[in-house]
Amino acid sequence: MKRLISTAALVAAMSVGAGAAGAQVLELAVSDSPAGLDPHIVTAFASFQVVNGTVYEALTEVGPDLRIRPSLAESWEVSDDGTTYTFTLREGVTFHDGSAMTAEDVVASIERVKSEAIGSPLASRVAAVAGASAVDERTVEMTLSEPSAPFLTQLASIAIVPSAFQADAESLQQQPVGTGPFAFEEWQPNNFILLGANEDYWRDGMPKLDGVRFNIVPESATRQVGIASGQYQMLPNIDAATALQLQGRPGVVLQDTLELSYTLIGMNTSQPPFDDPLVRQAVNYALDREAIVQAALFGSGVPAGPLSPALEAWARDVSEFPCYQHSPERARELLAEAGVETPVKLTMLVLPRQDIRDIAQVAQAQLEAAGFEVELNIPELGTFVQDWRNSNFEIFASANAGSVDPDDFFYRAFRTGGSTNVFKYSDPRVDELLETGRTERDEAARKAAYDELQGILACEGPVAHVAYGQLYTATREGLSGFEIIANRSLSTLAETSTAQ
CATH class of the missing domain: 3.40.190.10 (Periplasmic binding protein-like II)
Structure with missing residues (x-):
């Protein structure tokens, strides 16, 4: 022990x-x-x-340079057809309870995330895993149903836990056990x-x-x-308002980077009025993202498209999306075309985080100028998470995590039945493009799929992307x-x- x-x-x-x-x-x-x-x-x-x-740790990890590198797996081999991954685990790794980490724990962790009983929001990230087996104590073989270009990136988010917790959905919530x-x-x-x-x-x-x-x-x-x-x-992962207050304070040092995660206004497409893409477009035209960045983020951020500008090889410039031209008049025209009565009365569920509260208040005023009447509901965090997971909202303001591969931005959130598709969104062309982006091994073909996908999601998707903020951490000197x-x-x- x-x-x-x-x-x-x-x-x-x-x-x-x-x-x-x-x-x-x-x-x-x-x-x-x-x-x-x-x-x-x-x-x-x-x-x-x-x-x-x-x-917790995973088989792979994302480094500060946003590149994937080995973690609990010291190396891996991939078959020529891209469907079989063989991982060699590090020797001598133990869990905090004193037990040795073995291939069986890795297999159990993958199966736990895939389990419907556990209900993991990460399930879409390992959806391509058709089977995982322990070849020996330090060797894991995973067979995919189809090639998955982002697979190694996705594994960085799958923590390895002891196999004893495979069917236990309670214990780790209160007392985590990792490596x-x-x-x-x-x-x-x-x-x-x-x-x-x-x-x-x-x-x-x-x-x-x-x-x-x-x-x-x-x-x-x-x-x-x-x-x-x-x-x-240390004050980790603070917003621009806090960083601004700390700037120049004796003994305090600030680090910053552009976030991969984005703030958003999410819409429930399973019920009116957001079952109509015209109304979703109207929300996008109503938002003045530059004004939100200035007012809510103190200028420390950029208007958000579907992909972070940090992913330089993938992200389209927001100037390419027509609905990013702030126009309350066009929003009202779209609402009239959709045949909805104005003002459209809504309750917005708001993540209880200061920057999200600020964004919601600015968005509330902008939406009201475009034919919406919005009431803000800011519950405690546990209630927000429960309502979000259960799609118990008309519209919400929150933040979504990003990653170093486009698939992690899109697949679980926008695919029909995706594990975090709380929007109840479904579009056959989007599903097709998501599969192409995930399974295509040619980089140019992936790029083409994600270019088209960004064009659809930017204006007609279930999310009005708001901003990628500048992320700060404050530390003491020394x-x-x-x-x-x-x-x-x-x-x-x-x-x-x-x-x-």
Whole structure:
């Protein structure tokens, strides 16, 4: 069994500045308490940033340069037809409960994500896996029903968990068990989550910290005072408004990068009025994305098309989409053409995150100028997630995660029956293009498919893409080794250390 730092020891040394000399427990402050910690079930960023790359790891990982690299799999081979992947696992990797990670755990993790009983929102990412088997303790063979160009990228989001949890949809939500640099220690709801160093971690010399404590601090002003005073050493993944307040503060350092995730207005296409593509187009014409970026994101971002500009080889410029020309008049014309009575009365479900609240308020005014009457509903996070997953909304404001491959932006969200297609959206041509983009191994052919797909989704899809924001992390001077990643992962905490 591993020896982990005890909770009592961590609490006693919980601040580098206030604890015992040489203590290396990093104090972070975050705005929201996670809704759960199961890596195959959670969808909220508040959960993702606690466990991704810290508690849990996958066969592959996304590095700070947004390239895919080996993680729990040290190498792999792909058959000539692109349908068989053979992975060689690292030797000597153990879970935080002391058990050895083997090929059986990898197979069980894949099957768990695919299981209807578990209901994982990641299921679409492994939909092409027809079978997975353990050849021996360190060799896994996966057979795909068809070639999948983004497969290695998608595996980076599939955490490996012990096989004992394959049919258990409850335990990991409260007490995660992974292979990562930090192990779960304690969770006091709405107070803090404590992770301790994994002393048997497979990467030599890591982690450099004795632990990480995620302090739940809802008030932005309190978090800002905390990092300025040295009470906290990091505010991860903060918005532009917070970063602006911290700019120039003595002892505070800001890192930034353009996000892969995007903010959006999502529409339920299974019920009027959003079952009509004309109404969805009207929403797009109603939005002035530049004004939203300036007002809600303080200019720190860019108007969002279906793909992030960070994916330079794939993303189309938003100037190519007609509906991005802000025109309340054209929006009203489309509503009249659709035969809907104005004002169109709606309730917008809003993710309780400050930048999303701000975006929703600006969008509310813009939509009302174009023939909509919008009431905002801002519930607590758990309620939002439940309503979102159950498609219990007319329209919502939120954020969607992105990745380094276009398939991860599109397939699970917009394919008919996709695992996060909460919009109930279905379009045969979109489904066809998604399959082409996923299975075609020729880069030019994939590019052509995704170009056409972006054109459809930008104006007639179930999402009005709003903005890709500039993502910031604030740290105290003396913190070294941390590197911000555009997908919001805190995996580089393994390499982070503080000044003695």
